[in-house]
Amino acid sequence: MYQIAPSILSANFAKLGEEVDNVLASGADIVHFDVMDNHYVPNLTIGPLVCEALRKHGVTAPIDVHLMVKPVDRIIPDFAKAGATYITFHPEASEHIDRTIGLIKESGCKAGLVFNPATPLDVLEYTLPKLDMVLLMSVNPGFGGQKFIPYVLDKARAVRKMIDAGKYNCRLEIDGGVGPANIKEVAEAGVDTFVAGSAVFSKYNANDKNRYDTIIGELRAELAKAKK
Numbered sequence: 001m002y003q004i005a006p007s008i009l010s011a012n013f014a015k016l017g018e019e020v021d022n023v024l025a026s027g028a029d030i031v032h033f034d035v036m037d038n039h040y041v042p043n044l045t046i047g048p049l050v051c052e053a054l055r056k057h058g059v060t061a062p063i064d065v066h067l068m069v070k071p072v073d074r075i076i077p078d079f080a081k082a083g084a085t086y087i088t089f090h091p092e093a094s095e096h097i098d099r100t101i102g103l104i105k106e107s108g109c110k111a112g113l114v115f116n117p118a119t120p121l122d123v124l125e126y127t128l129p130k131l132d133m134v135l136l137m138s139v140n141p142g143f144g145g146q147k148f149i150p151y152v153l154d155k156a157r158a159v160r161k162m163i164d165a166g167k168y169n170c171r172l173e174i175d176g177g178v179g180p181a182n183i184k185e186v187a188e189a190g191v192d193t194f195v196a197g198s199a200v201f202s203k204y205n206a207n208d209k210n211r212y213d214t215i216i217g218e219l220r221a222e223l224a225k226a227k228k
């Protein structure tokens with residue numbers, strides 16, 4: 001089943017609870033939560049307190065925490081306590097990938113690995129059976145609103161093959177430059193979970209009350225055309 005995960009990186013942070021309520025009411029499935037540390041990536045965003053605040057606000061949808069943080073292990077228990085559903089991390093941000101996956105699972109969360117556009121997939125040979133999610137970055141991490149890098153579609157096809165061959169219960173997510181113009185092609189490459197930040201939060205006029213219904217409807221309409 002396809003799932004749409006708006007990236008709150010592009011939301012209006014001054015009204016975050018309301019923004020998240022509105023995209024979920026418009027049919028989004030997952031809240032994508034980008035954590036940047038101004039070290040692993042050149043930007044600084046939000047931490048566990050904001051995740052906890054969304055839960056306290058009443059958000060019950062899965063929260064998909066993408067850690068662009070190095071080192072990664074020490075922040076994992078805080079995000080688990082704050083209500084994260086998925087915690088994903090970059091293999092190069094961990095000294096011991098297997099240990100970090102274990103830490104996420106022991107904390108009660110689902111675990112995922114994230115691959116930057118030019119990062120090879122070789123660690124999946126050993127880790128895929130333990131993963132709940134593989135996240136392929138289709139832009140270099142750090143900022144919203146960048147252009148989709150097309151060669152990532154080949155990586156998506158390769159990961160889809162591995163997941164299907166092992167019959168793993170693992171979602172394949174893509175993040176960066178995804179919108180109505182390319183989501184069908186991305187789905188046809190085997191992706192089932194679609195992060196979209198600027199396409200969801202910035203495409204339509206902020207005064208248009210129906211804007212999230214419109215964009216999520218457009219994304220779903222394109223997904224419905226995707227050949228299986």
Ligand SMILES: O=C(CO)[C@H](O)[C@H](O)COP(=O)(O)O
Nearest residue numbers: 141142144145176177197198
């Ligand atoms: O992780 C990210 C950047 O590191 C963002 O989630 C991603 O870029 C989504 O934004 P957009 O849809 O605007 O490209």
